Amino acid sequence: MTTSKTSLALALLCLSLFARAETFTFTAIPDEDESRLVQRFTQVSDYLEKELGVEVNYIPVKSYAAAVTAFRNNQVQLAWFGGLSGVQARLQVPDSLALAQGYEDQFFKTYIIAHKSAGLTKSDNFPNAIKGKTFTFGSKGSTSGRLMPEFFIREHFKQAPQKVFQRVGFSGDHSMTIAQVQAGAYQLGAVNYLVWETELAAGKIDLTKASVIWETPNYADYQWTIRGDADKRYGKGFTEKVRKTLLNMKEPSLLQAFPRKSFVPASNSDYEAIESTARAIDILQ
Structure with a gap:
């Protein structure tokens, strides 16, 4: 060359x-x-x-x-x-x-959602009746799907979620949390409120099967x-x-x-x- x-x-x-x-x-x-x-x-x-x-x-x-x-x-x-x-x-x-x-x-929040089989309705107060039921978080590293809901659960019950619930899971993402609760695989779940509102508007949520029962205080x-x-x-x-x-x-x-x-x-x-x-x-x- x-x-x-x-x-x-x-x-x-x-x-x-x-x-x-x-x-x-x-x-x-x-x-x-x-x-x-x-x-x-x-x-x-x-x-x-x-x-x-x-x-x-x-x-x-x-x-x-x-x-x-x-x-x-x-x-x-x-x-x-x-x-x-x-x-x-x-x-x-x-x-x-x-x-x-x-x-x-700036004003984010988590929804706690429930399958109809849980027999729970929406309340402004933390829902004591979630104890003893099955519960899924989202990803283990999620702020809205794990960190903040776990914080409020621990704050209220003075126990880790594994002690509060009959069974605890991690779905991996908010869409899957909604799907699992709606299908009854878990009675309860923690979900990013914007993902819930988006999927609700898109017709992907059947409110006769799953609904919001509580929302956390705001956080960044x-x-x-x-x-x-x-x-x-x-x-x-x-x-x-x-x-x-x-x-x-x-x-x-x-x-x-x-x-x-x-x-x-x-x-x-x-x-x-x-x-x-x-x-x-x-x-x-």
Whole structure:
């Protein structure tokens, strides 16, 4: 190979490596059916790519823990996390930042739902009668599907859920929790209120079989978190550019994909209560 051809080959190789290095990759916790998530976040990827001026890829993951691992290992530089998974990720990657949360995420809540066989109706007071029944959480790493409902259960009964309920399960995601309770596989479940409302509006819930019996007090939940080394990799000011791009996401079809009415600024301090709760019930060491 001639010197000129060698130089050209090396230049092309360098350009190829540079292009790959500049790809900005993100993921999201799998809180719903994967096919729905891919559809949702592919359009978000297109929006980010256009606004940020870099190649953007969305990669799905199989679990909440996998999302945190991908973030820690720099397989993704941005992630749509739940409250707890965001705390876990930021603890593992120095200087990482919560950038934005949905407007609704400032006032998030969990629904406790029940199959008709439980014989329970909705109440403003914590439902004592759930004791002794079967209960499913969502993912073990879910804020709305596990952390916060477990906190309120422990606070009320002064016991771990395994002592309160006849049987305890983990469905893996909110959609599956709804399906299992609606089918009677579990008498009770803890579910993200937005997933419940979305599936109810879509006609996927039969209220003669399952219904909401209690809702938790509000807490902060989902947020976009970016790695602390993003500016070093993509250039000075990139983190702030990502924040502004997320806050300027106004297209109704994009917002409906979450679903959120808008995005508002978030900071790490917004999730201090999540961290302290997780430590209190030994989810964080």
